[in-house]
Amino acid sequence: MAGTRGNHLLAVYVGIPSEIEDExxxxxxxxHVPERLAVPGFQSAARYVSLEGTPKYMAFYETRVLPxxxxxxxxxxxxxxxxxxxx
Numbered sequence: 433m434a435g436t437r438g439n440h441l442l443a444v445y446v447g448i449p450s451e452i453e454d455e456x457x458x459x460x461x462x463x464h465v466p467e468r469l470a471v472p473g474f475q476s477a478a479r480y481v482s483l484e485g486t487p488k489y490m491a492f493y494e495t496r497v498l499p500x501x502x503x504x505x506x507x508x509x510x511x512x513x514x515x516x517x518x519x
Contacts, residue, residue: 440495447487473497 448456460479468474475494482488 440497442493442495443490444493445487445490448489468493 465477465479468477473496475496477491477493479489479491482490
């Protein structure tokens with residue numbers, strides 16, 4: 433995220449059960465990030481891994497506008513919905 437391009441910073445943190453972590457990482461890297469960056473207004477994405485403690489993952493997305501799911505006040509992350517944890 434060198435240099436700021438967006439007006440907003442969306443932060444997401446999540447702990448993933450170890451039994452689905454490989455599947456989650458594959459989905460995140462090959463589908464989720466490319467899909468987010470294809471959405472008009474999403475400028476960049478960066479993910480970090482904790483060396484200890486929880487949650488294990490934290491991601492930051494720079495956006496030009498406040499994402500709809502963040503503006504709605506929904507407590508259910510679009511990541512979890514995409515993985516099918518919330519129906």
